[in-house]
Amino acid sequence: MTNQAFSDRDLAVLWHPCTQMKDHATFPIIPIKKGQGVWLEDFEGNHYLDAISSWWVNLFGHANPIINSALKDQLDTLEHVIFAGFTHESAVRLAEKLIEITPDGLSRCFYADNGSSAVEVALKMSFHYWRNKGQAKKIKFITLENSYHGETLGALAVGNVPLYKETYAPLLMDVITVPGPDCYYREPGESWADYSIRRFALMEQTLQQHAESVSAVIIEPLVQCAGNMRMYDPVYLKLLRTACNKYNVHLIADEIAVGFGRTGTLFACEQAKIKPDFMCLSKGLTGGYLALSAVLTTNEVYQAFYDNYQKLTAFLHSHSYTGNALACRAGVATIGIFQEQNIIEKNTKLSKVMGKAAARFIDHPHVAEVRQTGMILAIEMVKNKHTREPYPWQERRGLRVYQYALSKGVLLRPLGNVIYFMPPYIVTEDQLLLIAEVAWQGIQQAVKD
Numbered sequence: 001m002t003n004q005a006f007s008d009r010d011l012a013v014l015w016h017p018c019t020q021m022k023d024h025a026t027f028p029i030i031p032i033k034k035g036q037g038v039w040l041e042d043f044e045g046n047h048y049l050d051a052i053s054s055w056w057v058n059l060f061g062h063a064n065p066i067i068n069s070a071l072k073d074q075l076d077t078l079e080h081v082i083f084a085g086f087t088h089e090s091a092v093r094l095a096e097k098l099i100e101i102t103p104d105g106l107s108r109c110f111y112a113d114n115g116s117s118a119v120e121v122a123l124k125m126s127f128h129y130w131r132n133k134g135q136a137k138k139i140k141f142i143t144l145e146n147s148y149h150g151e152t153l154g155a156l157a158v159g160n161v162p163l164y165k166e167t168y169a170p171l172l173m174d175v176i177t178v179p180g181p182d183c184y185y186r187e188p189g190e191s192w193a194d195y196s197i198r199r200f201a202l203m204e205q206t207l208q209q210h211a212e213s214v215s216a217v218i219i220e221p222l223v224q225c226a227g228n229m230r231m232y233d234p235v236y237l238k239l240l241r242t243a244c245n246k247y248n249v250h251l252i253a254d255e256i257a258v259g260f261g262r263t264g265t266l267f268a269c270e271q272a273k274i275k276p277d278f279m280c281l282s283k284g285l286t287g288g289y290l291a292l293s294a295v296l297t298t299n300e301v302y303q304a305f306y307d308n309y310q311k312l313t314a315f316l317h318s319h320s321y322t323g324n325a326l327a328c329r330a331g332v333a334t335i336g337i338f339q340e341q342n343i344i345e346k347n348t349k350l351s352k353v354m355g356k357a358a359a360r361f362i363d364h365p366h367v368a369e370v371r372q373t374g375m376i377l378a379i380e381m382v383k384n385k386h387t388r389e390p391y392p393w394q395e396r397r398g399l400r401v402y403q404y405a406l407s408k409g410v411l412l413r414p415l416g417n418v419i420y421f422m423p424p425y426i427v428t429e430d431q432l433l434l435i436a437e438v439a440w441q442g443i444q445q446a447v448k449d
């Protein structure tokens with residue numbers, strides 16, 4: 001079957017995520033037949049290097065032999081079982097491992113089945129904790145400007161990317177939004193740390209003013225990924241942890257995108273040496289294989305729900321696929337790879353190569369900034385380098401880079417006019433050079449006329 005024939009079948013029946021489907025009247029959708037390592041292969045044998053890890057989920061390549069073999073074994077043992085009143089080995093093993101590798105003090109694991117639902121769980125648990133503690137006034141959430149936490153209504157409400165949020169505003173709960181530490185806006189010569197500290201004053205003020213009615217602050221540690229890969233210094237997290245303690249407010253760390261090594265450490269919170277009250281994990285949790293998420297929390301939170309049934313303090317949230325056995329097994333195998341193969345150490349080297357490969361973009365006349373945190377590197381394409389005036393979004397310049405890159409066999413789906421590299425950790429140095437070269441040529445094409 002040709003790409004075209006398969007695409008026609010798709011477009012006759014499917015509705016794709018985050019897509020204006022009319023675009024596909026002009027831009028072909030790419031049918032993938034097979035994945036192997038960093039490569040995806042279409043129905044006509046064309047290959048695409050998955051430089052964005054299939055929406056940031058894939059860590060160790062497609063068809064990874066270790067995860068494949070674990071899943072095959074799991075498939076012959078148990079595919080799924082109701083997770084209320086029942087349990088199974090892979091769910092317990094994964095929870096044990098997660099508690100072992102996340103910051104000390106996170107000692108309880110609650111499963112959900114995607115990132116957005118993990119965020120919903122954390123918000124509800126935090127609110128419910130205060131209620132169980134007799135503090136029913138603590139009902140609000142503080143979030144940062146330019147943050148992203150998912151697409152379900154609660155997660156969308158605590159996010160702040162207008163493109164996704166504005167349409168649904170009438171449906172969303174009210175939240176308190178604080179100007180963020182996004183270091184793209186620092187003064188010339190100002191360090192990330194200084195800017196992050198300066199911006200924290202606004203968070204401190206907000207906490208001081210609203211603490212009595214606030215349940216939690218929710219934050220993406222170090223990188224606001226969907227918000228154009230904007231970055232800030234760990235010191236902000238450190239200050240935030242201290243302030244949350246001072247004002248008696250929970251801290252929810254949404255590590256759904258940045259967790260599992262993306263920022264250079266296994267979890268981004270480690271760089272600030274902090275322990276959040278809730279840590280949301282998904283995406284890389286299963287190595288990019290299956291939909292699963294987890295919310296890690298403290299014994300303090302857990303105990304606030306633990307009582308006689310008649311007290312009605314239990315957390316009655318559930319999803320049908322909670323603790324899915326296949327997904328949990330993929331998670332166990334994924335963490336095993338981290339533990340057995342020195343991945344974090346190897347990534348330090350890879351991230352340096354990635355930084356070097358992208359160094360020349362800094363001087364490009366249409367690049368305002370090249371920023372990097374660990375294994376995430378972003379290139380901000382602008383109309384005017386000096387004033388940083390962006391290209392009008394209607395021109396869709398980033399899309400031109402995307403299309404050019406696809407024609408050269410690299411999958412580089414941008415965020416607006418931000419081109420970023422977030423490859424699987426099995427990427428080679430040569431492949432990083434290829435990604436950078438294709439991005440460079442793509443930007444050259446995109447800034448023409």
Ligand code: PMP
Nearest residue numbers: 114115116148149150254256257
């Ligand atoms: N939080 C963050 C920080 C994310 O990046 C995402 C997904 N891009 C989500 C939450 C939502 O996860 P999901 O798409 O699995 O619902």
